[in-house]
Amino acid sequence: MHYDTIENRHGLKHDPFKALIVPRPIGWISSVSGDGVVNLAPYSFFNAVSDRPHYVMFSSSGIKDSIRNIHETGEFTCSLSTWDTRFAMNTSSAAVPPGVDEYPLAGLTAAPSRFVKPPRVKEAPAAFECRHWKTVELPDVVPGSERGHYVVFGQVVGIYIDDRYVRDGIVDTGAMRPLARLGYMDYAVVTPETVVTINRPEVAEDGSVVNAQAEAWDGTYR
Ligand SMILES: Cc1cc2nc3c(=O)[nH]c(=O)nc-3n(C[C@H](O)[C@H](O)[C@H](O)COP(=O)(O)O)c2cc1C
DSSP: OOOOOTOOOOSSSOOOOOSSSEEEEEEEEEEEEEEEEEEEEEESSSEEETTTTTEEEEEEEEEEEHHHHHHHHHHEEEEEOBBBGGHHHHHTEEEEEEEEOOOHHHOOEEOOOSSSSEEETSSSEEEEEEEEEEEEEEOOOSSSSSSSEEEEEEEEEEEEEOGEEEEETOHHHHHOOBBBEEEOOOOHHHHHHHHOOOOOOOOOSSOOEOOOOOOOOOOOOO
């Protein structure tokens, strides 16, 4: 199959788009409203967009509590969602009224952040503390659509890492078992068994590419 996305007649049961851009990290976004109500919700249109400076983004389909709070108070955190917290993460996505704090609702603990007001998820092995930089509204396929889609960019001003996952100066990502979103109602999980190492290729003087497939890390972070 091969189809245009404006008409979007894919002929499948559901739009396959999200089942094909995978796996997507889940930004577990915590924010605080202008009147101090704490909020937590997962967003899988989420990613890092730069590492020096450190920036992340997430995208909101419509104006939800997270984006509203971030526009009010200018800060948010993203905690790492993992296998162990998968059901709590899902519970925190419930469409509850704006005055409801999702931390107790999902049985989670709000841990204080160091550089911003919104807390992080204590049960998460890592979290990013962010200052809102800019929100970009995406042009809609159907002009005049009421919902709107908004990409929120944040500068990461602080990073929390649970020291138990730092080994020999390296973060053991697989041991954290990060959860990732696929399409439909599916998720994937990174485990130590699914982590593979591939060194970057080197170009020899004669222009040939060498060492592209070494099985163990050669120790150079390119
Ligand atoms: C794994 C997962 C990923 C989600 N990703 C997004 C997303 O990228 N954008 C979005 O608008 N909603 C997303 N949602 C739905 C929101 O979490 C949900 O609408 C939530 O109620 C929003 O909360 P808030 O109003 O407190 O911000 C996702 C839900 C789940 C379970």
